[in-house]
Amino acid sequence: MTHDVAVQITGLHKHYGSLHAVDGLDLTIQRGETFALLGPNGAGKSTTIEILEGFRHRTSGAVSVLGVDPDHADLSWKPRLGIVAQSTAESDTATVRELLTLVRGLYPDPRDVDEVIASVGLQKKASTRSSRLSGGQRRRLDVALGVIGRPELLFLDEPTTGFDPEARREFWELVRSLQDGGTTIILTTHYLDEAAELADRVGIITGGRLVDVGAVDAIGGRDARRPIVRWRDAAGERRTVVTDTPAAVVAELSTHANGEPRDLEVIRPSLEDIYLAMIGAESKDAA
Amino acid sequence: MTATLTVAPEHVARRPLPSPGGVVGQCLRQIRFEITNYVRHGDTLVFTFGFPIIMLAIFTSAFASQGTIPNPDGLGAGLSVGAYFLPGMVAAGVLLSGVQNLAIDIAHEKSDGRLRRWGGTPMSPFVYFVGKIGQVVVTATVQTVLLLLVARFALGIALPSTAAKWLTFGWVWVVGLAASTLLGIALSSVPRSGKSASAVVLPITLVLQFISGVYLQFYGLPTWMQNLASAFPLKWLAQGMRAAFLPDGFQQLEVGQSWNLGQVAIALGIWLVVGLVLSRLTFRWIRRNA
Numbered sequence: 057m058t059h060d061v062a063v064q065i066t067g068l069h070k071h072y073g074s075l076h077a078v079d080g081l082d083l084t085i086q087r088g089e090t091f092a093l094l095g096p097n098g099a100g101k102s103t104t105i106e107i108l109e110g111f112r113h114r115t116s117g118a119v120s121v122l123g124v125d126p127d128h129a130d131l132s133w134k135p136r137l138g139i140v141a142q143s144t145a146e147s148d149t150a151t152v153r154e155l156l157t158l159v160r161g162l163y164p165d166p167r168d169v170d171e172v173i174a175s176v177g178l179q180k181k182a183s184t185r186s187s188r189l190s191g192g193q194r195r196r197l198d199v200a201l202g203v204i205g206r207p208e209l210l211f212l213d214e215p216t217t218g219f220d221p222e223a224r225r226e227f228w229e230l231v232r233s234l235q236d237g238g239t240t241i242i243l244t245t246h247y248l249d250e251a252a253e254l255a256d257r258v259g260i261i262t263g264g265r266l267v268d269v270g271a272v273d274a275i276g277g278r279d280a281r282r283p284i285v286r287w288r289d290a291a292g293e294r295r296t297v298v299t300d301t302p303a304a305v306v307a308e309l310s311t312h313a314n315g316e317p318r319d320l321e322v323i324r325p326s327l328e329d330i331y332l333a334m335i336g337a338e339s340k341d342a343a
Numbered sequence: 344m345t346a347t348l349t350v351a352p353e354h355v356a357r358r359p360l361p362s363p364g365g366v367v368g369q370c371l372r373q374i375r376f377e378i379t380n381y382v383r384h385g386d387t388l389v390f391t392f393g394f395p396i397i398m399l400a401i402f403t404s405a406f407a408s409q410g411t412i413p414n415p416d417g418l419g420a421g422l423s424v425g426a427y428f429l430p431g432m433v434a435a436g437v438l439l440s441g442v443q444n445l446a447i448d449i450a451h452e453k454s455d456g457r458l459r460r461w462g463g464t465p466m467s468p469f470v471y472f473v474g475k476i477g478q479v480v481v482t483a484t485v486q487t488v489l490l491l492l493v494a495r496f497a498l499g500i501a502l503p504s505t506a507a508k509w510l511t512f513g514w515v516w517v518v519g520l521a522a523s524t525l526l527g528i529a530l531s532s533v534p535r536s537g538k539s540a541s542a543v544v545l546p547i548t549l550v551l552q553f554i555s556g557v558y559l560q561f562y563g564l565p566t567w568m569q570n571l572a573s574a575f576p577l578k579w580l581a582q583g584m585r586a587a588f589l590p591d592g593f594q595q596l597e598v599g600q601s602w603n604l605g606q607v608a609i610a611l612g613i614w615l616v617v618g619l620v621l622s623r624l625t626f627r628w629i630r631r632n633a
Contacts, residue, residue, distance in 0.1 A: 106629075134464065143456035148380075162466050201464075
């Protein structure tokens with residue numbers, strides 16, 4: 057294990073009785089990298105994350121997080137992590153500043169409370185009780201609590217669920233500033249544009265296994281990214297051609313049709329299209 | 344959101360500085376945090392903190408016309424109904440501050456994600472529990488002192504006049520509160536959700552108060568109910584408090600015509616150990632297999 061590797065997972069299994077929530081997962085995440093874990097609900101994302109965070113014990117396999125096995129970690133390992141869980145705590149009676157001050161005191165080398173409050177844009181809410189914040193503001197507080205300890209590795213589990221578009225963009229800016237600062241980030245999200253925006257690499261998990269890992273613009277392989285040309289023929293039928301040469305197809309169409317082909321589109325599959333095709337294929341395999 | 348949050352360059356070999364004030368500082372800040380949290384919960388203030396005081400005031404006023412309960416030894420002075428029930432209210436306060444307060448508080452914390460959030464920080468379970476125990480000790484102390492002040496100065500109830508009686512009060516209070524605190528932590532794992540926490544916990548503490556001699560004279564209860572109550576700690580806590588607050592002549596009304604402080608100590612001690620074992624076995628930062 058070198059200092060360049062933040063997370064190393066080999067042959068990870070987690071069984072609940074006959075249910076194999078994680079079923080042979082291998083993954084290496086580099087230091088400084090932002091890795092997005094994508095997958096439908098119940099695919100094993102949260103279980104994998106919770107094993108990495110030390111909340112759950114694995115059935116078998118090897119796991120190293122910042123060079124430490126989470127199952128045998130002591131309290132000196134925890135300050136190196138920042139954890140933003142999927143669920144948001146709702147009924148804190150403490151204010152934003154009180155919570156951050158308390159949690160700050162648990163870390164050996166924490167960030168400044170005011171600096172963190174400013175970085176998540178909660179300056180005007182610093183003296184507001186957490187239970188009186190809006191959902192989006194409370195999520196920002198979660199993130200603030202996750203980064204106050206100056207973590208080397210930050211877990212963001214569906215961080216922007218329930219955000220309006222503007223809040224999401226502001227959140228992305230915050231994540232970029234953490235990336236610039238050298239923080240390794242593991243992100244789970246249902247928003248594929250968020251993964252495309254933030255992640256260096258994405259991994260698609262379904263049925264407890266990683267079905268693909270790669271850079272956002274390479275995931276799914278070449279075939280999954282071939283452009284699609286769609287139009288309506290003279291009889292009004294929908295026609296679809298998948299091709300490496302969409303311009304040639306369009307040129308030919310326009311020569312043969314008398315004038316403009318109706319409803320002509322050239323589509324490059326988005327990460328979302330590729331993702332849906334992959335998890336769709338996987339669930340058919342399983343059936 | 345413009346500030347850049349940088350990781351310290353020495354992050355690979357971080358200096359192992361302890362946090363400000365070390366574990367003691369963490370514990371003190373945690374206790375202060377928990378007490379603030381307690382005070383800001385209006386329902387806790389009424390149903391846990393204020394309840395024994397409110398009930399004592401109601402009992403004293405409602406039964407004011409019934410005169411005194413004569414001393415069974417036929418010699419000493421009798422007691423007003425309020426004075427007779429004061430030790431029960433002190434015992435109930437101890438039970439509510441520990442069991443009811445913590446069981447509901449921790450169940451809420453678990454179900455709404457706050458407990459999991461603590462688990463994601465370097466906070467040790469030790470600091471977390473010191474915070475809870477500190478909250479219980481401080482709030483129960485204030486509650487008992489207020490209850491005694493109200494009893495003495497607003498309701499005119501005489502308090503114990505000998506050091507021996509106060510000593511009895513002291514150890515019963517301490518052991519009873521320790522057992523209640525641990526049982527509250529253990530009971531917090533029973534409710535399946537934060538919403539059901541009050542519905543699960545309140546009936547338990549309420550029934551215990553009725554069968555254990557808090558609101559009804561224990562000697563007037565049917566034997567089977569007395570036996571049932573003897574299986575739980577509140578009956579012993581209330582009995583120990585009666586030994587501290589009532590004239591010794593009143594021990595003729597007790598089971599076996601004696602305060603039986605030895606049995607009180609044993610019963611509360613057993614419940615303390617049960618609470619310790621159960622809370623140790625059941626506590627998790629997150630629900631298993633959730």
